Amino acid sequence: MSKSAQFFALLKALLNVNFGISYGRRTFLVQKKRLWEPIVIALGVGSGVIGLGAGYVSLLNAMYSNAQTLGQGNMILTLAIAAGQVFVLILGLFWVISVFYFSRDASILTPLPLPASTVVLARFGVVLANEYITLALILLPAFCVYGTRSGAGPLYWITCIPVFLLTPVIPLAIAAAAAIVLMRFVNVRKSRTLLMFLGTAVFFGIYLWFQYFIMHQGPQSEADMLSYLMTVQDSLSRSVAMRFPPSLWASFSLSKAGTAAGLGNLLLLIAVSAGALALAMALGSRLFYAALAAGSEATASRAKRPGREAAQAGLALPHSLWVRRSPESAIALKDMWVFLRTPTFVLNGLANVLIFPGLLAVWFIAGGGGAGAGGPFAEIPGFTAFMASPEFAAARALAFAVGILFVSGVNAVASSAFSRDGLQFWQHKVIPVPAHRQVVGKILFTLAFQLVSMVPLVVVMQLVLRLDLAGLAMGVLIGIAASVWASLMSLYVDMMRPYLNWDNPQRAMKSNLNALIMMVVVTAVAAAVGYIVIRALSAQLDQGLVMWSTLGLFAVLAGVSYYLLMTSAERAFARVEL
Amino acid sequence: MLRIEGVSKSYGKGSRRAVDDLTLHVGPGEIFGFLGPNGAGKTTTIKMIVGLLTADSGRVLVDGCDIAKEAVWAKSRMGYVPDNPDLFDRLTGVEYLNFMGDVYGVQAAARAERIDSLLDMFELKGAVRDLVASYSHGMRQKLALTGALLSHPKLLVLDEPMVGLDPKSSHLFKEMMNRHCEEGGTVFFSTHILEVAEKLCHRVGIIDHGKLIARGTLDDLKRQARAVNAAGGGSERKTLEELFLELTEGEN
Numbered sequence: 099m100s101k102s103a104q105f106f107a108l109l110k111a112l113l114n115v116n117f118g119i120s121y122g123r124r125t126f127l128v129q130k131k132r133l134w135e136p137i138v139i140a141l142g143v144g145s146g147v148i149g150l151g152a153g154y155v156s157l158l159n160a161m162y163s164n165a166q167t168l169g170q171g172n173m174i175l176t177l178a179i180a181a182g183q184v185f186v187l188i189l190g191l192f193w194v195i196s197v198f199y200f201s202r203d204a205s206i207l208t209p210l211p212l213p214a215s216t217v218v219l220a221r222f223g224v225v226l227a228n229e230y231i232t233l234a235l236i237l238l239p240a241f242c243v244y245g246t247r248s249g250a251g252p253l254y255w256i257t258c259i260p261v262f263l264l265t266p267v268i269p270l271a272i273a274a275a276a277a278i279v280l281m282r283f284v285n286v287r288k289s290r291t292l293l294m295f296l297g298t299a300v301f302f303g304i305y306l307w308f309q310y311f312i313m314h315q316g317p318q319s320e321a322d323m324l325s326y327l328m329t330v331q332d333s334l335s336r337s338v339a340m341r342f343p344p345s346l347w348a349s350f351s352l353s354k355a356g357t358a359a360g361l362g363n364l365l366l367l368i369a370v371s372a373g374a375l376a377l378a379m380a381l382g383s384r385l386f387y388a389a390l391a392a393g394s395e396a397t398a399s400r401a402k403r404p405g406r407e408a409a410q411a412g413l414a415l416p417h418s419l420w421v422r423r424s425p426e427s428a429i430a431l432k433d434m435w436v437f438l439r440t441p442t443f444v445l446n447g448l449a450n451v452l453i454f455p456g457l458l459a460v461w462f463i464a465g466g467g468g469a470g471a472g473g474p475f476a477e478i479p480g481f482t483a484f485m486a487s488p489e490f491a492a493a494r495a496l497a498f499a500v501g502i503l504f505v506s507g508v509n510a511v512a513s514s515a516f517s518r519d520g521l522q523f524w525q526h527k528v529i530p531v532p533a534h535r536q537v538v539g540k541i542l543f544t545l546a547f548q549l550v551s552m553v554p555l556v557v558v559m560q561l562v563l564r565l566d567l568a569g570l571a572m573g574v575l576i577g578i579a580a581s582v583w584a585s586l587m588s589l590y591v592d593m594m595r596p597y598l599n600w601d602n603p604q605r606a607m608k609s610n611l612n613a614l615i616m617m618v619v620v621t622a623v624a625a626a627v628g629y630i631v632i633r634a635l636s637a638q639l640d641q642g643l644v645m646w647s648t649l650g651l652f653a654v655l656a657g658v659s660y661y662l663l664m665t666s667a668e669r670a671f672a673r674v675e676l
Numbered sequence: 677m678l679r680i681e682g683v684s685k686s687y688g689k690g691s692r693r694a695v696d697d698l699t700l701h702v703g704p705g706e707i708f709g710f711l712g713p714n715g716a717g718k719t720t721t722i723k724m725i726v727g728l729l730t731a732d733s734g735r736v737l738v739d740g741c742d743i744a745k746e747a748v749w750a751k752s753r754m755g756y757v758p759d760n761p762d763l764f765d766r767l768t769g770v771e772y773l774n775f776m777g778d779v780y781g782v783q784a785a786a787r788a789e790r791i792d793s794l795l796d797m798f799e800l801k802g803a804v805r806d807l808v809a810s811y812s813h814g815m816r817q818k819l820a821l822t823g824a825l826l827s828h829p830k831l832l833v834l835d836e837p838m839v840g841l842d843p844k845s846s847h848l849f850k851e852m853m854n855r856h857c858e859e860g861g862t863v864f865f866s867t868h869i870l871e872v873a874e875k876l877c878h879r880v881g882i883i884d885h886g887k888l889i890a891r892g893t894l895d896d897l898k899r900q901a902r903a904v905n906a907a908g909g910g911s912e913r914k915t916l917e918e919l920f921l922e923l924t925e926g927e928n
Contacts, residue, residue, distance in 0.1 A: 415788075417788045420773075421774060422783060423778045425778055428774070521762055522764055522765075530747075530751035675728065676723075676729075
């Protein structure tokens, strides 16, 4: 069998497992089990995506109109591509580490006569396929808005295909190269999770430093910025592309399609993508199997542990080891240890709660900082006025709360609380603890995580929004209530349809449809509450009353979610058959 | 102690009947061996006993309690070790045993004493502070059994407990089962190893294609085998293996 045939056979099998194609076909089409479920979910998520997409498209339209006054409508292409590439770079690192090194199929693939490059390339293909799904939501609306508003010709639309396919390649290749090097050096027996976390922190530290550095190369004062905008060609795109410079090549390939400059940028994009991929594959060929082998070695250090001989000689273990707790605390503690000691869970859980606030902070500081300045967000229509006006004080506090709600909603810790147990969930089924008490244990860990994880976001949001003390207290309070509601609702969704049959811990969190459902629900609720609040404030209602009402609303929603959890627990547990 | 009454279970919307109208009683102080070829319905039956699967019809009573109606009470009466003990492998042995002690409500002092003697017996003391992920299959089996025995359950349910165990561990398991019975407990276990069943069990049951085709002591089974294979007559000194083959082939 040729290498390419091996590669395609492997890629096909891995994609099949990753997307659950055979499993889905058998469950839904052959056995016709719970056929309503994917239909309802597809309709729900589809309508959510269309609703949010409509908002995104109108934002892009507004930004295009603003930018086009300077003759720079192509800025929206650069913005979407840069956002997509930063997204791939950040989350790609976690995907790559998980798919390359923590897939359960590693023990099946390693003994097969496949070169490391084939395995690495096939796994890269799996991650890439997942990234295309997310990128489609970010890029396609921007491609369509620019294409229709600028009246682009057929060459533009044809060029959209290679640009879309190439957009994630460079950031993902960088993430893959970083992951391969990182895993080769952190795969020591002790403290692997900690080292891996520190390694990823260093990677993002370097990226954030690069961001800070490159953004400081641009104009610093408002006068400089104005002169820059007026004199430099495609200045808006160049400014936006500082988030991820290769995004400029992709953007120019499209906006200058049909010209020599467009072709040149496309060729540059293709060449650099191929080079980055080749580098990642070369590193993979050399380092992949060594890191995999080191990682699969037992993590125990029994031979070296002092007291082992004494223990084996029959001496009693210290009584202090045996501590009695309530079943709820025992389950919360178990969930905590399983979460903290599974590198994929830690990396995924912390990615959203640390990296996004980190990026927000760097972009804000590098963009000028301070309330009223608007920083890099000044590109959003109306943002500067929102930041400056006292009449928006309550709205700023509520925006603060929405930020907390959003991070709670997207971090997938609550929406994978049951799924993370995977096939080990059988232990929850056989223990003599009522299901609703077990759920309380899961709630305890989830809420503790959400509370701790909102600290960095609160600090950064305060840096951006500069609320007064009362506003900050109210923003945090409403944010906590909203976060509790989002967490309880996420737990409910995951309890009712846990995803237990996964082959890779990454899939418990990232491929878990429950996380996507909750992202849509949380965003929709945040948008609905935001709309009501804006209407209430426009109608000159008292700002304090609006804030207290919002707090009350989320408290009631949290109460209802808790009631749902408690009353459905027994039925949900009984439905799970393992 | 364990009563299974007319229990049935199907998979694939009823297209494949894994257990078919199974009725079985196991008394206190008894070791009951549950035998059958691959795919006969042994694990499905065990999973219904411990509450992992819900029976389509019939009921399972543990110490008089219906597992479907009084699940928590019934579960508090039994300990379970699956064929492949996929335990929470990101916990250490100590954390796992504390978890089991907490959910079964075992006092700290009682747990210290009980765990100490069980770990001694299973030679796990040196490893108990390591992550379960680093344990071999046999060590996980022994840890799972330690956890299952922690609360002094009346009924011990073991699915293929001898698979993957070295001779010494296997011997320890058998010894543990005998000791549990001597203390008044009941053991219900499935096995492929007929020799173990022959030496250890007070009674055995043979399941094939979901149906219980024979049950009783070894002598009872010999009589049933003669009835199934009436023309053959056969020797009085048959092993359980020969009986097993005769009964399962006779049924087929």
